[in-house]
Amino acid sequence: MKKDKHGQLKIQQMTFMLIAVTFLFILVGLFFLSIRLYNVKQTATTLEQQNAMLLVSKLANSPEFSCGNAFGTSRTNCLDFDKLMALWNRIDNYSDFWGVAKIEVRKIYPDESTLCDNFNYPNCGDIKILDKNVNTQPAVSNFVSLCRKDTNRNEIYDKCELALLMISSESKK
Amino acid sequence: MCGLRDKMTKKKKGALEMSFGWLFALVAGAVILFFAIYISTRLINTEKETLSAQTGKEIGILLNPLETSFQSAQTTSITIPVETRINNKCDDTGTFGKQIIQLDQKNLNKWTKTDINVFFENKYIFSTDGIEGKQFYIFSKPFSFPFKVADLFYITSANDIYCFINAPNEIATEINDLNQSNLITKNCSSNAIKVCFSGGNCDINVNDYAGYVEKNGKEMYFAGTEDDYGNALMYAAIFSNYDIYECQLKRLMLRERELSLLYASNELITETRGCDYNIGGNLNELSDLAAKLNSSEELKIMKVQVDIINEENSARKCKLW
Numbered sequence: 001m002k003k004d005k006h007g008q009l010k011i012q013q014m015t016f017m018l019i020a021v022t023f024l025f026i027l028v029g030l031f032f033l034s035i036r037l038y039n040v041k042q043t044a045t046t047l048e049q050q051n052a053m054l055l056v057s058k059l060a061n062s063p064e065f066s067c068g069n070a071f072g073t074s075r076t077n078c079l080d081f082d083k084l085m086a087l088w089n090r091i092d093n094y095s096d097f098w099g100v101a102k103i104e105v106r107k108i109y110p111d112e113s114t115l116c117d118n119f120n121y122p123n124c125g126d127i128k129i130l131d132k133n134v135n136t137q138p139a140v141s142n143f144v145s146l147c148r149k150d151t152n153r154n155e156i157y158d159k160c161e162l163a164l165l166m167i168s169s170e171s172k173k
Numbered sequence: 174m175c176g177l178r179d180k181m182t183k184k185k186k187g188a189l190e191m192s193f194g195w196l197f198a199l200v201a202g203a204v205i206l207f208f209a210i211y212i213s214t215r216l217i218n219t220e221k222e223t224l225s226a227q228t229g230k231e232i233g234i235l236l237n238p239l240e241t242s243f244q245s246a247q248t249t250s251i252t253i254p255v256e257t258r259i260n261n262k263c264d265d266t267g268t269f270g271k272q273i274i275q276l277d278q279k280n281l282n283k284w285t286k287t288d289i290n291v292f293f294e295n296k297y298i299f300s301t302d303g304i305e306g307k308q309f310y311i312f313s314k315p316f317s318f319p320f321k322v323a324d325l326f327y328i329t330s331a332n333d334i335y336c337f338i339n340a341p342n343e344i345a346t347e348i349n350d351l352n353q354s355n356l357i358t359k360n361c362s363s364n365a366i367k368v369c370f371s372g373g374n375c376d377i378n379v380n381d382y383a384g385y386v387e388k389n390g391k392e393m394y395f396a397g398t399e400d401d402y403g404n405a406l407m408y409a410a411i412f413s414n415y416d417i418y419e420c421q422l423k424r425l426m427l428r429e430r431e432l433s434l435l436y437a438s439n440e441l442i443t444e445t446r447g448c449d450y451n452i453g454g455n456l457n458e459l460s461d462l463a464a465k466l467n468s469s470e471e472l473k474i475m476k477v478q479v480d481i482i483n484e485e486n487s488a489r490k491c492k493l494w
Contacts, residue, residue, distance in 0.1 A: 011197065018201050025205075029212065040223055047230050054237035061240060062295075063321045063432055068494040086438035093268045093431060097294045121442075149491050151446045156491060 041172045048169035049137050052100050056142045056167045059098065071147045071158045079105060079165065081148035085121050088129055095132065102139065102168035103130040107146060109162040122148055136168035221278070222287045228253065229274040229291035236296055239313040240324045245401070248312035248351045250331070255279055258305045259328065261298050261413075262290070263420035268431070270424035272296040297421050298326045299413040306330035310353050316405040318475075319398045319483035320436065320494040322429050325405050325421075327412040329355055335411070336361035339371045341381065344404065368411055377411055384473070386410035393418045394469035396476045398483060406472075419469060426463040433460035436493050448491035455482050 059065055060077045064087050067078035084105060087094070105127045106113075112125025146163035149156055232251065239247050256279035264271040271292040277284045297316075308331035313324045329335065337348055337358045345358045361367060369375035378387040384403060385392045393410035397403030410418050437456040444450045459482060462475050486493055 007193075010194065014194075014197060014201070018205075021205070025209075043223075043227060047227070047234060051234045051237065054234060058237050058240040063323070063494075064435065066321070068321065068492075070492045070494055080439070082442045083435065083439045085442055086435050089438060090431070090435060097269060099293065099295070149443050149446050149448055154447060156447050 044172045045137065045169075048099075048172065049140075052137070052167045052169040053140050055098060055100065056140045056165060059103070059167065060142065060144050060165060064094070067147050071160070075145070075147075077142065077144045078160070079144050079146050079163065081122065081127075081146050084127055084129060084146075085116065085118075088116070088127060089118070091130055095130065098130075098167075100130070100167050101132045101134050101136045101170040102128075102166070104128050104139070104166045105144070105146060105163050106166065107161055107163045122150070132170070135171040137171050139166040139168040141166040221280070221285050222289045225276040225278060225287040226289040226291055228257070228278075229276050229289070232259070232274060233272075233291060233293045233296055236298075236311065236313075236326055239311060239326060246312055246314045246347060246351060248310065248353050250308055250310050250353075252308045253278075254307070256305065256307055258284060258303050259300065259309065260303050261300045261328070261417055262302075263417055263424065264292075265420050265423040265427070267294075269294045269427050270420075272298055272421075272424075274298070295323075296326065297323050297425060298328055299409040299417065299421060300328040301412070301414050302417065304328060304330045304333070306332045310355055312351055312353060314401070314405040314408060316425065317398050317400045318396070318425075318429060319479045319486065320432060322425055322432060325409050325425075327408055329412060331355055334362060334365040336365040336367050338367055338369045338373070338375065340368075341370060343402075344370075347404075379407065379411070381407075385469075389415065391415040392470075394472050396472040396479075398479065410469075422469050422472075423466060426466045429463040430460045433457070433463065439493055443491050443493075449489050451489065452482060452485045452493065455485065 060079055065079050065084065067075050067080045070080055071078065107125035110125075112123075114120060114124040114126065116124035116127040141164045144163050144165045145160045147158055147160040150159040151157070235249075235251060239249060258277040258279075260275040260277065262273035262275060264273060271294055273290045273292045275287065275290050277286050279285070309328055310331060311326055311328050313326045316322050316325050331354070334355050334357065337345065337356070338361065340348065340358055348356050348358055357365070366377065367373075367375040368377040368379065370379045370381060372378060376388070380387065384396055385394045386407060387393075388410070393415060395403045395406035395410055397406060406422070409421065413421070433456045437453045437460070440448070440450060440453050440456070455478065459475070459478050462471075462478055466472070466475065
Protein backbone atom coordinates (compact mmCIF):
# COMPACT_ATOMS: atom_id res chain seq x y z
CA MET A 1 0.00 0.00 0.00
CA LYS A 2 2.82 2.33 0.98
CA LYS A 3 4.71 1.59 -2.26
CA ASP A 4 1.49 2.07 -4.32
CA LYS A 5 0.99 5.48 -2.71
CA HIS A 6 4.62 6.34 -3.39
CA GLY A 7 4.17 5.37 -7.08
CA GLN A 8 0.96 7.43 -7.38
CA LEU A 9 2.74 10.41 -5.86
CA LYS A 10 5.54 10.06 -8.40
CA ILE A 11 3.06 9.95 -11.30
CA GLN A 12 1.26 12.99 -9.92
CA GLN A 13 4.59 14.82 -9.57
CA MET A 14 5.49 13.96 -13.13
CA THR A 15 2.05 15.01 -14.42
CA PHE A 16 2.29 18.37 -12.67
CA MET A 17 5.80 18.78 -13.96
CA LEU A 18 4.68 17.99 -17.51
CA ILE A 19 1.75 20.41 -17.29
CA ALA A 20 4.11 23.11 -15.96
CA VAL A 21 6.65 22.44 -18.74
CA THR A 22 3.87 22.49 -21.37
CA PHE A 23 2.59 25.83 -20.03
CA LEU A 24 6.11 27.18 -20.05
CA PHE A 25 6.52 26.14 -23.70
CA ILE A 26 3.13 27.66 -24.60
CA LEU A 27 4.02 30.93 -22.87
CA VAL A 28 7.43 31.10 -24.55
CA GLY A 29 5.76 30.26 -27.88
CA LEU A 30 3.10 32.95 -27.41
CA PHE A 31 5.77 35.51 -26.49
CA PHE A 32 7.78 34.61 -29.59
CA LEU A 33 4.66 34.67 -31.79
CA SER A 34 3.56 38.08 -30.51
CA ILE A 35 7.00 39.51 -31.34
CA ARG A 36 6.86 37.89 -34.78
CA LEU A 37 3.30 39.16 -35.38
CA TYR A 38 4.36 42.67 -34.36
CA ASN A 39 7.28 42.49 -36.82
CA VAL A 40 4.99 41.28 -39.62
CA LYS A 41 2.55 44.13 -38.92
CA GLN A 42 5.43 46.59 -38.87
CA THR A 43 6.72 45.23 -42.20
CA ALA A 44 3.20 45.53 -43.68
CA THR A 45 2.94 49.15 -42.46
CA THR A 46 6.42 49.96 -43.82
CA LEU A 47 5.48 48.46 -47.19
CA GLU A 48 2.22 50.44 -47.26
CA GLN A 49 4.14 53.61 -46.46
CA GLN A 50 6.75 52.82 -49.12
CA ASN A 51 3.89 52.32 -51.59
CA ALA A 52 2.40 55.70 -50.63
CA MET A 53 5.79 57.43 -50.97
CA LEU A 54 6.43 56.01 -54.42
CA LEU A 55 2.82 56.51 -55.49
CA VAL A 56 2.65 60.20 -54.57
CA SER A 57 5.29 61.09 -57.15
CA LYS A 58 3.55 59.13 -59.89
CA LEU A 59 -0.16 59.42 -59.08
CA ALA A 60 -0.37 62.83 -60.75
CA ASN A 61 0.49 61.10 -64.04
CA SER A 62 -2.16 58.39 -63.78
CA PRO A 63 -5.08 58.81 -66.21
CA GLU A 64 -7.67 59.51 -63.49
CA PHE A 65 -5.71 62.55 -62.27
CA SER A 66 -3.46 63.84 -65.02
CA CYS A 67 -4.04 66.83 -67.27
CA GLY A 68 -2.83 64.95 -70.35
CA ASN A 69 -2.98 67.37 -73.28
CA ALA A 70 -6.14 69.06 -72.02
CA PHE A 71 -4.26 72.24 -71.11
CA GLY A 72 -2.10 72.69 -74.16
CA THR A 73 1.01 70.57 -74.19
CA SER A 74 1.56 67.54 -72.01
CA ARG A 75 2.59 68.53 -68.46
CA THR A 76 4.08 66.53 -65.66
CA ASN A 77 2.66 66.69 -62.11
CA CYS A 78 -0.44 68.44 -63.35
CA LEU A 79 -3.90 67.54 -62.00
CA ASP A 80 -7.10 68.22 -63.92
CA PHE A 81 -9.41 69.75 -61.26
CA ASP A 82 -12.53 69.14 -63.38
CA LYS A 83 -11.60 65.49 -63.78
CA LEU A 84 -10.93 65.24 -60.04
CA MET A 85 -14.48 66.42 -59.34
CA ALA A 86 -15.81 63.79 -61.74
CA LEU A 87 -13.63 61.21 -59.93
CA TRP A 88 -14.88 62.45 -56.53
CA ASN A 89 -18.42 61.59 -57.65
CA ARG A 90 -17.42 58.07 -58.74
CA ILE A 91 -14.88 57.26 -56.00
CA ASP A 92 -16.82 54.25 -54.63
CA ASN A 93 -15.58 52.22 -57.60
CA TYR A 94 -11.97 53.22 -56.85
CA SER A 95 -11.87 52.54 -53.10
CA ASP A 96 -9.20 49.79 -53.25
CA PHE A 97 -7.68 50.76 -56.56
CA TRP A 98 -4.51 52.55 -55.42
CA GLY A 99 -4.01 50.57 -52.20
CA VAL A 100 -3.94 53.67 -49.98
CA ALA A 101 -6.32 54.94 -47.30
CA LYS A 102 -6.52 58.66 -48.08
CA ILE A 103 -5.99 60.88 -51.12
CA GLU A 104 -6.43 64.61 -50.74
CA VAL A 105 -5.60 67.62 -52.91
CA ARG A 106 -5.27 70.99 -51.15
CA LYS A 107 -4.85 74.28 -52.94
CA ILE A 108 -1.99 76.19 -51.32
CA TYR A 109 -1.87 79.27 -53.50
CA PRO A 110 -4.20 81.08 -53.43
CA ASP A 111 -4.95 79.54 -50.01
CA GLU A 112 -8.53 78.31 -49.74
CA SER A 113 -9.61 75.70 -47.22
CA THR A 114 -13.25 75.15 -48.15
CA LEU A 115 -14.02 71.48 -48.79
CA CYS A 116 -15.13 70.91 -52.36
CA ASP A 117 -18.54 69.45 -53.22
CA ASN A 118 -20.86 69.58 -56.21
CA PHE A 119 -22.45 72.85 -55.01
CA ASN A 120 -19.42 75.01 -54.26
CA TYR A 121 -17.05 73.78 -57.00
CA PRO A 122 -14.90 75.52 -58.32
CA ASN A 123 -14.96 78.03 -55.42
CA CYS A 124 -13.21 75.68 -53.02
CA GLY A 125 -9.69 74.60 -52.22
CA ASP A 126 -9.67 71.18 -50.60
CA ILE A 127 -10.86 68.02 -52.27
CA LYS A 128 -10.88 64.79 -50.27
CA ILE A 129 -10.89 62.30 -53.10
CA LEU A 130 -10.60 59.16 -51.00
CA ASP A 131 -11.05 58.67 -47.28
CA LYS A 132 -11.46 55.14 -45.97
CA ASN A 133 -11.91 56.26 -42.33
CA VAL A 134 -9.18 54.01 -40.95
CA ASN A 135 -6.06 54.62 -38.85
CA THR A 136 -3.50 56.19 -41.14
CA GLN A 137 0.21 56.94 -41.24
CA PRO A 138 1.29 60.59 -41.58
CA ALA A 139 0.57 61.81 -45.11
CA VAL A 140 3.25 62.00 -47.78
CA SER A 141 2.86 64.87 -50.20
CA ASN A 142 3.98 66.29 -53.53
CA PHE A 143 3.58 69.73 -55.08
CA VAL A 144 1.40 69.75 -58.17
CA SER A 145 -0.33 72.24 -60.41
CA LEU A 146 -4.09 72.09 -60.26
CA CYS A 147 -5.62 73.15 -63.55
CA ARG A 148 -9.17 73.70 -64.76
CA LYS A 149 -11.09 75.48 -67.49
CA ASP A 150 -12.46 78.89 -66.53
CA THR A 151 -14.24 81.73 -68.32
CA ASN A 152 -13.71 85.43 -68.44
CA ARG A 153 -16.24 87.45 -70.48
CA ASN A 154 -17.28 84.29 -72.35
CA GLU A 155 -13.69 83.47 -73.15
CA ILE A 156 -12.46 80.10 -71.97
CA TYR A 157 -8.97 79.96 -70.54
CA ASP A 158 -6.80 77.51 -68.55
CA LYS A 159 -6.47 78.38 -64.88
CA CYS A 160 -3.67 76.64 -62.96
CA GLU A 161 -2.93 77.00 -59.25
CA LEU A 162 -0.39 75.52 -56.86
CA ALA A 163 -1.61 72.57 -54.80
CA LEU A 164 -0.41 69.76 -52.59
CA LEU A 165 -1.28 66.15 -53.38
CA MET A 166 -1.36 64.18 -50.10
CA ILE A 167 -1.53 60.42 -49.70
CA SER A 168 -1.84 58.45 -46.45
CA SER A 169 -1.40 54.73 -46.11
CA GLU A 170 -3.24 52.57 -43.62
CA SER A 171 -1.52 51.89 -40.32
CA LYS A 172 -1.62 48.17 -39.57
CA LYS A 173 -0.24 48.47 -36.01
CA MET B 174 8.99 -21.37 -0.25
CA CYS B 175 7.10 -18.51 1.20
CA GLY B 176 10.23 -16.28 1.24
CA LEU B 177 11.01 -17.11 -2.39
CA ARG B 178 7.43 -16.16 -3.50
CA ASP B 179 7.75 -12.83 -1.62
CA LYS B 180 11.05 -12.08 -3.39
CA MET B 181 9.50 -12.92 -6.79
CA THR B 182 6.50 -10.64 -6.16
CA LYS B 183 8.83 -7.81 -5.07
CA LYS B 184 10.96 -8.25 -8.19
CA LYS B 185 7.86 -8.23 -10.41
CA LYS B 186 6.47 -5.13 -8.66
CA GLY B 187 9.83 -3.37 -9.01
CA ALA B 188 10.04 -4.20 -12.70
CA LEU B 189 6.44 -2.92 -13.24
CA GLU B 190 7.17 0.33 -11.36
CA MET B 191 10.31 1.02 -13.42
CA SER B 192 8.75 0.21 -16.76
CA PHE B 193 5.66 2.36 -16.07
CA GLY B 194 7.83 5.37 -15.13
CA TRP B 195 9.94 4.91 -18.22
CA LEU B 196 6.89 4.34 -20.39
CA PHE B 197 5.25 7.49 -19.02
CA ALA B 198 8.39 9.56 -19.55
CA LEU B 199 8.84 8.15 -23.05
CA VAL B 200 5.25 8.86 -24.09
CA ALA B 201 5.34 12.37 -22.60
CA GLY B 202 8.77 13.03 -24.19
CA ALA B 203 7.55 11.78 -27.55
CA VAL B 204 4.46 14.02 -27.37
CA ILE B 205 6.58 17.07 -26.42
CA LEU B 206 9.10 16.30 -29.18
CA PHE B 207 6.32 15.78 -31.71
CA PHE B 208 4.74 19.14 -30.86
CA ALA B 209 8.12 20.88 -30.88
CA ILE B 210 8.95 19.51 -34.35
CA TYR B 211 5.41 20.22 -35.63
CA ILE B 212 5.45 23.82 -34.38
CA SER B 213 8.96 24.41 -35.74
CA THR B 214 7.94 23.10 -39.18
CA ARG B 215 4.84 25.30 -39.16
CA LEU B 216 6.91 28.31 -38.13
CA ILE B 217 9.45 27.71 -40.91
CA ASN B 218 6.61 27.42 -43.46
CA THR B 219 4.95 30.58 -42.14
CA GLU B 220 8.30 32.37 -42.35
CA LYS B 221 8.71 31.27 -45.98
CA GLU B 222 5.15 32.40 -46.80
CA THR B 223 5.76 35.77 -45.10
CA LEU B 224 8.95 36.25 -47.11
CA SER B 225 7.20 35.29 -50.33
CA ALA B 226 4.31 37.69 -49.63
CA GLN B 227 6.77 40.46 -48.71
CA THR B 228 8.80 39.97 -51.89
CA GLY B 229 5.60 39.89 -53.98
CA LYS B 230 4.39 43.14 -52.44
CA GLU B 231 7.83 44.72 -52.91
CA ILE B 232 7.81 43.80 -56.62
CA GLY B 233 4.39 45.46 -56.98
CA ILE B 234 5.57 48.58 -55.13
CA LEU B 235 8.74 48.75 -57.22
CA LEU B 236 6.55 49.03 -60.30
CA ASN B 237 5.32 52.48 -59.14
CA PRO B 238 8.41 54.40 -60.31
CA LEU B 239 8.01 52.72 -63.70
CA GLU B 240 4.70 54.49 -64.34
CA THR B 241 5.33 56.70 -67.33
CA SER B 242 4.59 60.39 -67.84
CA PHE B 243 6.20 61.66 -71.06
CA GLN B 244 8.30 58.60 -71.77
CA SER B 245 7.29 56.07 -74.39
CA ALA B 246 9.02 53.23 -72.53
CA GLN B 247 11.08 52.64 -69.37
CA THR B 248 13.07 49.71 -68.12
CA THR B 249 14.60 48.45 -64.89
CA SER B 250 15.79 45.19 -63.42
CA ILE B 251 15.27 43.49 -60.08
CA THR B 252 17.54 40.93 -58.49
CA ILE B 253 16.28 38.55 -55.84
CA PRO B 254 18.92 36.77 -53.69
CA VAL B 255 17.40 33.31 -54.19
CA GLU B 256 16.14 31.54 -57.31
CA THR B 257 12.52 32.67 -57.62
CA ARG B 258 9.54 31.71 -59.73
CA ILE B 259 7.10 34.57 -60.33
CA ASN B 260 3.61 33.24 -60.96
CA ASN B 261 1.63 35.90 -62.75
CA LYS B 262 -2.10 35.44 -62.24
CA CYS B 263 -5.00 37.56 -63.32
CA ASP B 264 -8.58 37.88 -62.13
CA ASP B 265 -11.00 39.81 -64.33
CA THR B 266 -13.92 39.92 -61.89
CA GLY B 267 -14.99 43.02 -59.97
CA THR B 268 -14.79 46.68 -61.00
CA PHE B 269 -11.15 46.56 -62.14
CA GLY B 270 -10.17 42.91 -61.70
CA LYS B 271 -6.97 42.00 -59.91
CA GLN B 272 -3.31 41.52 -60.74
CA ILE B 273 -2.10 38.65 -58.57
CA ILE B 274 1.56 37.89 -57.89
CA GLN B 275 2.54 34.63 -56.23
CA LEU B 276 6.16 33.67 -55.63
CA ASP B 277 7.83 30.30 -55.19
CA GLN B 278 11.41 30.29 -53.98
CA LYS B 279 14.09 27.62 -54.22
CA ASN B 280 15.36 26.17 -50.95
CA LEU B 281 17.94 23.37 -50.89
CA ASN B 282 17.39 22.85 -54.62
CA LYS B 283 13.65 22.34 -54.13
CA TRP B 284 10.86 24.76 -55.05
CA THR B 285 8.91 25.78 -51.99
CA LYS B 286 5.33 26.41 -52.99
CA THR B 287 3.43 29.10 -51.12
CA ASP B 288 -0.25 29.89 -51.36
CA ILE B 289 0.10 33.57 -50.54
CA ASN B 290 -1.30 35.77 -53.26
CA VAL B 291 -0.41 39.45 -53.33
CA PHE B 292 -2.84 41.45 -55.40
CA PHE B 293 -3.04 44.91 -56.94
CA GLU B 294 -5.96 46.51 -58.74
CA ASN B 295 -3.93 49.18 -60.56
CA LYS B 296 -1.17 47.04 -62.09
CA TYR B 297 -1.14 45.18 -65.40
CA ILE B 298 1.74 42.72 -65.68
CA PHE B 299 2.34 40.74 -68.85
CA SER B 300 4.59 37.69 -68.64
CA THR B 301 4.42 33.99 -69.21
CA ASP B 302 3.20 32.06 -66.18
CA GLY B 303 6.00 30.94 -63.88
CA ILE B 304 9.06 32.88 -65.03
CA GLU B 305 12.12 31.66 -63.17
CA GLY B 306 15.45 33.19 -62.28
CA LYS B 307 17.28 35.50 -59.93
CA GLN B 308 17.31 38.55 -62.17
CA PHE B 309 14.22 39.89 -63.88
CA TYR B 310 13.79 42.74 -66.34
CA ILE B 311 10.72 44.92 -66.26
CA PHE B 312 9.87 47.40 -68.94
CA SER B 313 6.78 49.53 -69.15
CA LYS B 314 4.83 51.30 -71.87
CA PRO B 315 1.71 53.45 -71.71
CA PHE B 316 -1.42 52.10 -73.37
CA SER B 317 -3.79 54.68 -74.85
CA PHE B 318 -7.16 53.84 -76.37
CA PRO B 319 -7.82 56.76 -77.25
CA PHE B 320 -6.92 58.33 -73.85
CA LYS B 321 -4.21 56.88 -71.63
CA VAL B 322 -5.69 53.82 -69.93
CA ALA B 323 -2.74 52.42 -67.99
CA ASP B 324 0.94 51.59 -68.01
CA LEU B 325 1.64 48.03 -69.04
CA PHE B 326 4.52 46.16 -67.39
CA TYR B 327 6.37 43.39 -69.20
CA ILE B 328 8.41 41.10 -66.96
CA THR B 329 10.98 38.73 -68.41
CA SER B 330 13.62 36.57 -66.79
CA ALA B 331 17.25 37.42 -67.61
CA ASN B 332 17.56 33.72 -68.56
CA ASP B 333 15.08 34.13 -71.44
CA ILE B 334 16.58 35.85 -74.47
CA TYR B 335 14.10 37.31 -76.96
CA CYS B 336 15.42 37.88 -80.45
CA PHE B 337 13.38 40.21 -82.70
CA ILE B 338 13.92 39.26 -86.34
CA ASN B 339 13.07 41.72 -89.15
CA ALA B 340 11.38 44.08 -86.72
CA PRO B 341 10.09 47.37 -88.18
CA ASN B 342 12.50 50.25 -87.66
CA GLU B 343 10.60 51.96 -84.84
CA ILE B 344 10.38 48.70 -82.85
CA ALA B 345 14.03 47.77 -83.43
CA THR B 346 15.09 51.28 -82.37
CA GLU B 347 12.91 51.17 -79.28
CA ILE B 348 14.30 47.77 -78.26
CA ASN B 349 17.88 48.87 -78.81
CA ASP B 350 17.24 52.09 -76.86
CA LEU B 351 15.91 50.11 -73.91
CA ASN B 352 19.36 48.54 -73.61
CA GLN B 353 17.84 45.48 -71.95
CA SER B 354 20.37 42.68 -72.33
CA ASN B 355 17.78 39.92 -72.93
CA LEU B 356 16.10 41.75 -75.85
CA ILE B 357 18.16 41.64 -79.02
CA THR B 358 17.57 42.45 -82.67
CA LYS B 359 20.55 40.71 -84.30
CA ASN B 360 22.96 37.78 -83.84
CA CYS B 361 20.27 35.47 -82.42
CA SER B 362 21.59 32.46 -80.52
CA SER B 363 20.02 29.06 -81.10
CA ASN B 364 18.35 28.95 -77.67
CA ALA B 365 16.79 32.43 -78.00
CA ILE B 366 13.03 32.85 -78.29
CA LYS B 367 12.60 34.02 -81.88
CA VAL B 368 10.06 36.76 -82.58
CA CYS B 369 9.49 37.17 -86.31
CA PHE B 370 7.79 40.05 -88.08
CA SER B 371 7.81 38.65 -91.59
CA GLY B 372 6.78 35.03 -91.11
CA GLY B 373 9.03 31.99 -90.84
CA ASN B 374 9.53 29.15 -88.43
CA CYS B 375 9.64 31.17 -85.21
CA ASP B 376 8.40 30.75 -81.65
CA ILE B 377 6.35 33.94 -81.94
CA ASN B 378 5.02 35.46 -85.17
CA VAL B 379 3.83 39.05 -85.35
CA ASN B 380 1.41 39.94 -88.12
CA ASP B 381 1.64 43.71 -87.97
CA TYR B 382 -0.75 44.23 -90.89
CA ALA B 383 -3.59 42.07 -89.52
CA GLY B 384 -2.80 43.16 -85.95
CA TYR B 385 -2.19 39.89 -84.17
CA VAL B 386 0.57 37.89 -82.52
CA GLU B 387 0.63 34.14 -83.03
CA LYS B 388 2.09 32.13 -80.19
CA ASN B 389 1.68 28.42 -79.43
CA GLY B 390 -0.91 28.19 -82.21
CA LYS B 391 -3.12 30.91 -80.70
CA GLU B 392 -3.77 34.38 -82.03
CA MET B 393 -3.74 37.40 -79.74
CA TYR B 394 -5.06 40.57 -81.36
CA PHE B 395 -3.75 44.04 -80.61
CA ALA B 396 -4.77 47.58 -81.47
CA GLY B 397 -3.94 51.11 -80.43
CA THR B 398 -4.11 54.73 -81.40
CA GLU B 399 -1.73 56.78 -83.53
CA ASP B 400 0.32 57.46 -80.36
CA ASP B 401 1.88 54.01 -80.33
CA TYR B 402 0.25 52.13 -83.26
CA GLY B 403 -0.78 49.34 -80.90
CA ASN B 404 2.81 48.58 -79.90
CA ALA B 405 1.99 48.47 -76.17
CA LEU B 406 -0.46 45.61 -76.68
CA MET B 407 1.80 43.97 -79.26
CA TYR B 408 4.62 43.69 -76.70
CA ALA B 409 2.04 42.46 -74.17
CA ALA B 410 1.08 39.62 -76.51
CA ILE B 411 4.73 38.78 -77.26
CA PHE B 412 5.78 38.51 -73.61
CA SER B 413 2.72 36.79 -72.16
CA ASN B 414 0.73 33.66 -72.81
CA TYR B 415 -2.77 33.58 -74.28
CA ASP B 416 -4.72 33.31 -71.01
CA ILE B 417 -2.87 36.10 -69.25
CA TYR B 418 -3.07 38.37 -72.29
CA GLU B 419 -6.82 37.92 -72.72
CA CYS B 420 -7.49 38.33 -68.99
CA GLN B 421 -5.32 41.45 -68.64
CA LEU B 422 -6.92 42.91 -71.75
CA LYS B 423 -10.36 42.45 -70.15
CA ARG B 424 -9.03 44.22 -67.03
CA LEU B 425 -7.73 47.07 -69.18
CA MET B 426 -11.16 47.35 -70.76
CA LEU B 427 -12.73 47.50 -67.29
CA ARG B 428 -10.55 50.54 -66.59
CA GLU B 429 -11.37 51.92 -70.05
CA ARG B 430 -15.07 51.63 -69.14
CA GLU B 431 -14.59 53.63 -65.93
CA LEU B 432 -12.38 56.22 -67.63
CA SER B 433 -14.92 56.70 -70.44
CA LEU B 434 -17.60 57.43 -67.85
CA LEU B 435 -15.18 59.73 -66.00
CA TYR B 436 -14.50 61.75 -69.16
CA ALA B 437 -18.24 61.85 -69.93
CA SER B 438 -18.82 63.40 -66.45
CA ASN B 439 -15.86 65.71 -67.01
CA GLU B 440 -17.48 66.94 -70.21
CA LEU B 441 -20.66 67.80 -68.30
CA ILE B 442 -18.62 69.82 -65.76
CA THR B 443 -16.67 71.76 -68.41
CA GLU B 444 -19.85 72.39 -70.43
CA THR B 445 -21.08 74.70 -67.65
CA ARG B 446 -18.09 76.94 -68.43
CA GLY B 447 -18.82 77.20 -72.12
CA CYS B 448 -16.87 74.18 -73.38
CA ASP B 449 -18.31 72.05 -76.17
CA TYR B 450 -20.62 69.10 -75.59
CA ASN B 451 -20.19 66.62 -78.41
CA ILE B 452 -18.51 63.50 -77.15
CA GLY B 453 -20.51 62.21 -74.15
CA GLY B 454 -22.79 59.90 -76.15
CA ASN B 455 -19.87 58.24 -77.92
CA LEU B 456 -17.96 57.90 -74.65
CA ASN B 457 -20.95 56.09 -73.12
CA GLU B 458 -21.04 53.79 -76.14
CA LEU B 459 -17.30 53.13 -75.77
CA SER B 460 -17.89 52.34 -72.12
CA ASP B 461 -20.52 49.74 -73.09
CA LEU B 462 -18.24 48.21 -75.74
CA ALA B 463 -15.37 48.00 -73.25
CA ALA B 464 -17.56 46.31 -70.65
CA LYS B 465 -18.76 43.72 -73.16
CA LEU B 466 -15.35 42.81 -74.64
CA ASN B 467 -14.98 39.03 -74.60
CA SER B 468 -11.83 38.46 -76.59
CA SER B 469 -9.01 40.45 -78.15
CA GLU B 470 -10.53 39.86 -81.60
CA GLU B 471 -13.26 42.38 -80.70
CA LEU B 472 -10.65 45.14 -80.36
CA LYS B 473 -11.12 45.85 -84.08
CA ILE B 474 -14.76 46.85 -83.47
CA MET B 475 -13.74 49.06 -80.57
CA LYS B 476 -10.97 50.65 -82.63
CA VAL B 477 -13.60 52.18 -84.97
CA GLN B 478 -15.35 53.88 -82.04
CA VAL B 479 -12.01 54.89 -80.50
CA ASP B 480 -10.89 56.63 -83.70
CA ILE B 481 -14.18 58.55 -83.93
CA ILE B 482 -13.86 59.72 -80.31
CA ASN B 483 -10.20 60.66 -80.82
CA GLU B 484 -11.11 62.85 -83.77
CA GLU B 485 -13.98 64.46 -81.85
CA ASN B 486 -11.67 65.26 -78.93
CA SER B 487 -9.04 66.75 -81.23
CA ALA B 488 -11.69 69.04 -82.74
CA ARG B 489 -12.86 70.32 -79.35
CA LYS B 490 -12.25 73.79 -78.01
CA CYS B 491 -11.54 72.29 -74.59
CA LYS B 492 -9.77 68.97 -75.00
CA LEU B 493 -10.71 66.33 -72.43
CA TRP B 494 -7.37 64.48 -72.57
